Amino acid sequence: MASTTDRIKAVRAVRQLRRTRTFYAVAVLVWAASTAWTGWQAPGSRQMWVSALLLTVFTGLLLAACLWLQRLQATSPAKPAPHAAPRRTARPRHAHA
Numbered sequence: 577m578a579s580t581t582d583r584i585k586a587v588r589a590v591r592q593l594r595r596t597r598t599f600y601a602v603a604v605l606v607w608a609a610s611t612a613w614t615g616w617q618a619p620g621s622r623q624m625w626v627s628a629l630l631l632t633v634f635t636g637l638l639l640a641a642c643l644w645l646q647r648l649q650a651t652s653p654a655k656p657a658p659h660a661a662p663r664r665t666a667r668p669r670h671a672h673a
Contacts, residue, residue, distance in 0.1 A: 586648060593645040600638035607631035 611627040618624060 586651075590645065590648050593641055593648065597638065597641040597645060600634055600641055603634040604631065604638055607634055 607627055607630045611624065611631050614621065614624040614627050
């Protein structure tokens with residue numbers, strides 16, 4: 577059984593990987609548009625090949641983040657144990673005077 581600290585680290589890692597995956601997905605879209613635009617305006621130019629290279633790099637990073645996220649989600653339990661404490665505790669309401 578994993579310790580609480582390990583579970584917290586896994587949850588943080590999953591959250592961070594989701595943010596990273598979103599960033600890489602946006603970067604792939606931007607570089608795909610840039611590559612298409614540059615390929616239309618100046619086919620075979622240095623700028624087109626740099627855009628294509630960056631598109632390839634961010635696509636690889638996106639795939640790596642997706643695979644890593646899948647592996648982390650497969651190893652971590654989907655739901656907390658039934659005896660686990662709730663995430664938020666109820667706070668008593670104070671009457672305002």
